[in-house]
Amino acid sequence: MNTTSRTRPRAILRIHFHPAERTDELYGQLLAVVDGISSRVEPLPADWSAYVDLTGALTYWGRDAEGVIAVLRLRLLALHGVQCSAGAGPTRSIAAMAADATPPGAATVVRDDPYGIAAFLRTKPASALPGIGPRTAKTLARYGITSVGDIADTQLPTLQRILGTTAARLAHDRALGIDERPVVPGAAPRTMSASRRFDRDELDPDQHHRAVLGLVQELGGRLRTSGEIAQALVLTVTYADRSQTTRTRTLAEPTAHTPALAETARQLLTVLGLQRARVRTLTLRAERLRPAEDAVHQLTLDQRDDKLRRLETALDKAATLYGPRVAGAASTFPRAGWRPARRA
Structure with missing residues (x-):
């Protein structure tokens, strides 16, 4: 299993908020709670979610990813009565996939090691990989490529003939757990x-x-x-x-x-x-x-x-x-x- 080398394990969180009623004011309040855990927050107001870089927060709080996420979930529930679903992993794409597979009130954490990454990714359908939409998944299926593991095992030149150079490179890297995109902190775009x-x-x-x-x-x-x-x-x-x-x-x-x-x-x-x-x-x-x-x-x-x-x-x-x-x-x-x- 190939992964890029890093000085220390990364912990990226994708969190989805599930309030009974959605208002701009409430979204801002929820982001403020998240900011109390880690200042590296990238708001995604379109679907009431956010990316959070927990890498430094793990050291600050003296907890592992599960422990920090548990604190965050409790604060959101206690302060605003809002449930959340959360996924965490060493990359943005793994965190997004973990969050998508997690129901409200729960969290899924993928460890930053080759075995944990492979166990999480390989059995997922190809369409679960960020960047692989339904049409692309159908195209891949015609070649017998139906899972993320299949994408990882397919030679890159073969994928490039099917998907094109750029799309194939992204899909292949993400299927191997490689995604160096950082969390980009910033204020939520005004709505x-x-x-x-x-x-x-x-x-x-x-x-x-x-x-x-x-x-x-x-x-x-x-x-x-x-x-x-x-x-x-x-x-x-x-x-x-x-x-x-x-x-x-x-x-x-x-x-x-x-x-x-x-x-x-x-x-x-x-x-x-x-x-x-x-x-x-x-x-x-x-x-x-x-x-x-x-x-x-x-x-x-x-x-x-x-x-x-x-x-x-x-x-x-x-x-x-x-x-x-x-x-x-x-x-x-x-x-x-x-x-x-x-x-x-």
Whole structure:
């Protein structure tokens, strides 16, 4: 089993947070707890996770990886009531694979030695290796390569003929437990979110649509008030059984313009296909925020767009004076004579 030589064993942690409700404030608080264990934290807000380099923390705390992770899990639960799932190993890819295979409330630790690495990696399906998606896994399977062990045992020139030079090199290295990518500490990219929790499980697609439009209005107004633009939108649906589905889409151009945000939000909602879903909560998050002065608005001869922007300014002023929900798109308000759809 080939591994790169290092002066001391590395311990990389991938941790996933599993709160009942997701808010930007809570994510920041959870990262603060992690930072109390190790200052080398790389936030990954898109899926509510983070990488943590525990190498120095093991010496500081005088514990092994299992002991440090146990302390972290207890703190997260005691301070915020949040369960987590954690995977740790000598590399980022092994930590990610271990975390993906671990249920909430548990941890998986892979030892930094050739035998522990091989025992963990070799029996995993090829698709479990980071960088190997379903399509690549099908391609490999046609050549009889179905496990991570098979990738490790295949000669690199053969893999390169199948996958290409770069992809083959990465897959081969990671299958052998080689991945020198460091944890890159930094603040979480700024995000902004809004949520709508229904009184009861909501089955009506029209209500889902109205709720998402209302969230778009709220986010758009807050972005313009703070002088920021969003580069992507994330829609998270929480169902009656508390399971969640998340979809992300990059905006055509960074913006805080409500119609542009609404178009992307509609696309996300359509992709989710919630025709008969029992929805409890809808959360819309604007990601990768930037200062509004960085915006590049495409010139257009469409006078309707200019009118909408002027209307947007007037609505923002009304919201400042009278509250955020005093005015908005008509489709976010119940129609005259409208009756609520039957709810579960």
